[in-house]
Amino acid sequence: MKPFAYVRATSLREAAAAHARHPGARYLAGGTNLVDLMKLGVEEPRALIDLSRLPLHEVRELPDGTLSIGATARNSDVAAHPAVRARYPALAQALLAGASGQLRNIATTGGNLLQRTRCPYFQDVSTPCNKREPGTGCAARDGIHRDHAVLGHSAHCIATHPSDMAVALAVFDAAVELYGDQGTRTVPVTEFHRLPGDRPEQDTVLRGGEIVTAVLLPAAAPGAVSLYRKARDRASYAFALASVAAVLQLEDGRVRRVALAFGGLAHRPWRATTAEALLTGAEPTEAALREAVDAELAHALPLRDNAFKVGLAANLARDALATLTRRAAGHAP
Numbered sequence: 082m083k084p085f086a087y088v089r090a091t092s093l094r095e096a097a098a099a100h101a102r103h104p105g106a107r108y109l110a111g112g113t114n115l116v117d118l119m120k121l122g123v124e125e126p127r128a129l130i131d132l133s134r135l136p137l138h139e140v141r142e143l144p145d146g147t148l149s150i151g152a153t154a155r156n157s158d159v160a161a162h163p164a165v166r167a168r169y170p171a172l173a174q175a176l177l178a179g180a181s182g183q184l185r186n187i188a189t190t191g192g193n194l195l196q197r198t199r200c201p202y203f204q205d206v207s208t209p210c211n212k213r214e215p216g217t218g219c220a221a222r223d224g225i226h227r228d229h230a231v232l233g234h235s236a237h238c239i240a241t242h243p244s245d246m247a248v249a250l251a252v253f254d255a256a257v258e259l260y261g262d263q264g265t266r267t268v269p270v271t272e273f274h275r276l277p278g279d280r281p282e283q284d285t286v287l288r289g290g291e292i293v294t295a296v297l298l299p300a301a302a303p304g305a306v307s308l309y310r311k312a313r314d315r316a317s318y319a320f321a322l323a324s325v326a327a328v329l330q331l332e333d334g335r336v337r338r339v340a341l342a343f344g345g346l347a348h349r350p351w352r353a354t355t356a357e358a359l360l361t362g363a364e365p366t367e368a369a370l371r372e373a374v375d376a377e378l379a380h381a382l383p384l385r386d387n388a389f390k391v392g393l394a395a396n397l398a399r400d401a402l403a404t405l406t407r408r409a410a411g412h413a414p
């Protein structure tokens with residue numbers, strides 16, 4: 082590991098100023114991904130600016146019903162928070178499906194959003210990787226890519242985003258609150274992560290030096306039910322081959338509102354807008370659910386070794402929506 086400066090920030094302003102003073106600096110919170118990448122030589126920051134002592138660890142209910150989750154709130158604390166469990170159960174389930182108990186106890190909300198892909202070539206500095214070193218190529222495209230993207234990938238990168246939490250946030254229409262030298266702004270979580278295009282080195286729309294300060298969850302709709310389902314190679318401590326988060330609200334037996342998002346399939350959580358448009362206002366019959374999910378996954382462009390993900394994701398989504406339909410109608414717990 083290369084030597085680096087260390088700054089323990091006591092305010093957002095101080096953190097941003099330190100970032101500006103140290104080109105190539107990285108913000109540090111739980112460190113569960115960044116420190117691993119430093120050990121691998123993937124990240125070689127000249128300075129670490131520690132945000133962990135900033136007062137950003139609280140989960141707060143705002144007067145308008147928004148739930149504000151501070152950027153340094155630990156994944157385990159968010160998953161166990163009574164308001165999250167009661168009103169955003171898919172978020173609690175997604176957090177508990179991620180990593181291990183030990184990691185969730187130190188990993189933060191902001192860090193979960195900003196974690197990097199686990200593409201093995203990205204983590205191996207001896208191989209070409211456009212995300213790690215732009216212009217060198219993509220070793221995964223003709224290499225081992227069973228775990229890689231089937232939606233929204235490009236000739237430059239076929240990586241997936243590893244977060245479970247971000248997939249659940251996508252169906253709750255969450256926003257990411259950011260602090261930077263031009264003040265505070267919020268970005269819908271569905272627009273926070275990028276598709277790779279020809280700039281796969283940019284995972285998000287963060288501007289230089291900006292700090293994630295909170296995730297904002299709008300008030301949950303009355304009667305809406307939600308869940309998160311994840312398929313993986315092991316029962317725990319594994320990233321998603323495919324996952325799905327869904328929120329459903331029925332009215333008079335028809336879909337008043339549905340939100341559906343896939344994880345493990347793309348460079349960002351994939352909000353299934355085609356399926357949502359087909360289901361909104363419709364009776365959620367088995368045939369309607371199948372048609373909507375199939376229409377969404379018709380966008381898929383599977384690679385040589387990962388076509389199985391399309392069928393896996395379809396089964397997860399149909400089952401999740403059918404389960405929520407029974408729950409919303411009061412026929413299942």
Ligand code: SF4
Binds near residue numbers: 238
């Ligand atoms: Fe790098 Fe993306 Fe290709 Fe993986 S898929 S080797 S992260 S460019």
